[in-house]
Amino acid sequence: MTTNDDELTTQHERLPSLGMAILPIVLTLGVLGLQIFYYQDFSPHIPLLIGIALTGLLGAHLGMKWLDVRAGIFHVIHVSMPSLAILIIVGLLIGVWIASGTVPTLIYYGLTILSPKIFLPAAMLVCALVSISLGTSWGTVGTVGLALMGIGAGFEVPMVWTAGAVVSGAFFGDKMSPLSDTTNLAPAVTGITVFEHIRNMMPTAIPSMLIALVIYSIAGWNMVGDGDASFETITVLTSTLQENFVISPITLLPVVVVLGLALAKKPPLPSLFLGGVIGGIIAMAMQGAGLHDVFVYAQDGYTIASGNDDIDTLLNRGGIQSMMRTISLMLLALGFGGALESTGVLERILTAVISPMKRFGSLQATAIGTAFATNVVAGDPYISIALPGRMYAPVYRGLGYSTKNLARAVEEGGTMMSPLIPWNAGGAFVITALGLGIMDGHLENLMYIPLSFVCWLSPVIGMFYGFTGLFSPRATDEEKAGWAENDESVKDVELELETA
Template sequence: MGRRIPLWQIFMVLAFMVALLMYTIVVVDGYIHIALVISGAFAAIVAIANGYKWSYLEKGIINNITNSMQALLILLTVGMLIGTWIAGGIIQTMIYYGLMILNPNIFLVATVLICCVVSLSTGSAWTTAGTVGIALIGIGTALDISLPMTAGAIISGAYFGDKMSPLSDSTNLAAAMAGANLFDHVKHMVYTVVPSLTISLIIFGILSMGHSSSNVDMSDVTILMNGLKDNFYISPILLLPPLFVILMVVFKIPAMPGLFAGALLGVLFAVVFQGGNLGELIGIVMYDGYVSKTGIEFLDELLTRGGLSSMFYSSVLVLCAMVIGGVLDASDMLKTICEKLLRFSKSTGSLVLIVLATCISCNIIAADQYVAIVLPGRMFKQEFEDRRLKNKNLSRCLEDAGTVTSALVPWTTCGAYMSSTLGVATIAYLPYSFLNLLNPFISMFYGFTGITMEKMTEEEYQAILKQRELDAALAAVE
């Protein structure tokens, strides 16, 4: 153990990390993985200069990675599930029936709902915006509806699914960083995201009034729906696997075996309903994902995804983030920052406010959604536990601010992607991204009122204390 690291040195480490991340994202337009590792190395140098031994810091990194292993395994399982669900026509069926609700008379409302369905099906806001979102932008233009309004509706719906889908990597990551069960986390987010979605739909409904639909061009949607029906077997029976996932949540089946069972169901449905080859499904699709060959460009782009390998980027990013997170944790840098911030936290509401503000600040400063989930998750996990607040309260806060605000900052990876994909400046669609704007405030409301902020039982709290004692004993032995 070394001496307490001065606050100015901690800020130097954070400033170095932010500068390197910004340079990598804005100047080089590269991957942030190595920037995180180099930042971890710089943090380790500062810690060693203050008396910490490398062997001690290394144990902190390994412990951090160990704590993230469940999330990594779930991420990899989700990759397999996405691939087999596309091969089985399951995701196509969900998208097809989602497009059927499109009604030009309430275009903005329908846009939100369609994007909700597609993003829930795929677990990706990016895929939703880059495929169905582009088609909806074209329809909105034909309807003479403001492009920023249309983009805001697309992003609101896309991030609903990105936040609520068990297939989403950010959803899995937030649950893991807070130490929450994945399905407990998803269910707990209903309290914040459903009011956000409801209010957003009402506002979009009001904005849609007075728009004429007489000259709307539905050709893109027609092509998409025909492409789905012509190339895949579409039937309500293919909604059984998603229903299985819902029942899995209800009956509290552990996430990883339940999701893997869902992936195997996808294999079965692919063989029975889509004429898939069993050997190819197990040997290729579950690893490399599904490759769509319909000949319709934007449909193939939507459906070519999934597989174990599709989660390598996110999984390796988590490992790299755990390097600097482990050093910051082992050297008590995170503890020092938390102590300073928590001086302003006299209640549950102020604690939630600090977490939300930290997540948003990470998006603005570090310019990456994953960093905005990982760092605050590591920083505030123990404080939530000490106040006997269930871990799912923290995981919900991480998503309520870290996930949804990432698309509202022009220089984040999410903001840049949405702006370039939809052809609308971030600052233009920001005022209309109602779900993303409302979510942090609704989360803050629950924090200050105490509504839905569930407390641990005495048994749960004692189990956490015992686990901490065990971890400390293991660290001492090593």
């Protein structure tokens, strides 16, 4: 992301040396490792805040004023505000949709209709379809994904497997949806159209989905039995849901409305908010909630004491306040990324990485790896797409390859890998929305990361194509003619994305 000239009081005149650029990142990761692995405290907030301070000191050493660094921090936060807004709305939706019976009804029908043995592949496909329709992986994870976690618990499927299937489907759908912000950002900064980008992602997206489908099918078939214990658990859960909620197709109206608005290509934020309003009305009309109760559920989350620990653990969640820890983590991660960019740290490191690039295979692997590394360090999928997307484009052009390859690479290392990094915006949201409890010390639930097969298979397949030359298009004459025009319009595109 570029920083507008009028936002800065001065610009630093020189980039840091490579060693100096690496220093604040290494120190921050060291403090982060100390916090997580030595103190067993998964709270990356303070290490990230220290990282911002260290980067600010580096900026001062380079002759920058604090206002310059601050402007870079606020710029990146500003660009990511739509994602933060979705996070707030999804928190509201979770609380209200539980109170309205929407989530309990989804769980009830899922337990009575789905077969335990096909649950995992079905969960992945459902999340993929919903995410393609909504254009948001976060909205899918926080609503349908939450219901699937409950269904999986009823089928006695380990929660990390259910989370892996949910994340795989939701982020595949996000990647392939023309409504997704990241799917529009990647082609915008690399100079191609969104539909060219989606078509070029199919060679990695479809095989990764098929492989994951096979794995989830085999795993689900073998891990879930049809014995009396499983049947008894399902019976107890469905009975408890019926005792505490009115289970009816009418309670699914909020989901139908949101999906309908998505298919009509309406903006996601007002569509999701309308789904919350309808959920609140149903909670009052069908579940006996008062208006103030709905406000409380939207703000602080839903609470229930059903007498069934599994139901209580699953449904005692949601509300805007439940997202505040995640939002504060995102703000600090975004601020760290903005500080690194404004001081030239990321540019200096990327310049050093780009210099020796001579072959397409190593270039493609490096672009994917850089997007992933930026996700790790900056904690923001937008920076991980926009920065490598801009900086690597001239190298692809110099080798005569289409920047479609670059757009696919930054999506694979950016969008697809973000939910697998716990302190990244995507990872922090997944952990919070699905109730994995990692931030409360349940580090064993980090196993959802290797079980999110689609997310990490896509970049692996992408690197394989890079080294073999498969599905790696060369630049056409028409694309070469449009490169200069794209260079002139990148800033305008970024400004449009900021205000979208």
